[in-house]
Amino acid sequence: MKKTLYFEGAGCVPCNDVENCRIRTAFTNKCGRKIYIEFLSGYKHIRKGNGRIISEPNYLSCDSYYYITDDPEIDDCNKSRLNCEHNQKIEKVKYTKENILAFVNDHCNADFDKIVVLDSLAGYRVFADTNKCNTSDGYNFGDAFNYDAELTRRRREKVEEMKKEFCSLFNQKYDNTSYWIENGELVVKINVSDKVLQESGWTKGRKFVVVC
DSSP states (O other): OOOEEEEEEOSSSOBTTBSOSEEEEEEEOTTSOEEEEEEEEEEEEEEOTTSOEEEEEEEEEEEEEEEOOOOTTSOHHHHSBOTTTTOTTSOOOBSOHHHHHHHHHHHTTOOOSEEEEEOGGGOOOSBOTTOOTTSGGGBOOTTSOOOOHHHHHHHHHHHHHHHHHHHHHTTOSSOOOEEEEETTEEEEEOOSOHHHHHHHTOOSOSEEEEOO
């Protein structure tokens, strides 16, 4: 069975073969150390012979990388950082799934077979809603996430259906409704003005749960 590391997509657009230009996760490496890591699509800077610097986009950048110590007295985000973060001595490679996987395995002492980048409707968010900073309880671990591809597909279909319904109902060009996963359920929050809501005849409230 392949060992998969799931990432939360935290950016807005895809890059190369990766579904999101900013991704983050937490996991346990081969030595049992717990790690938080975040990647961005960044730049490779090349100095030409005339001294001019050319910046090429869509390269892998490790934006944050630290141990989760489970010691509430240690500010892991600032005090437990590792030197692979923003390390200019590491050869710049393209922002691809293959290179992200290689970085995690080579620099984090891990042995994953593949990475998967999830959108918000999959329900994976690396930061847990616990307010327990600097401990494992403050994170959801991407190597322990139980991804349900079929459920995620149904959620996407339902959201697209509701977007069309709300655009028509509220006379909008673009839907401004919020959709997110909370406690395993699809939550919907309508954000139009009170006047528009009343004139539309909508009576189900602004915030509600949808079964998929």
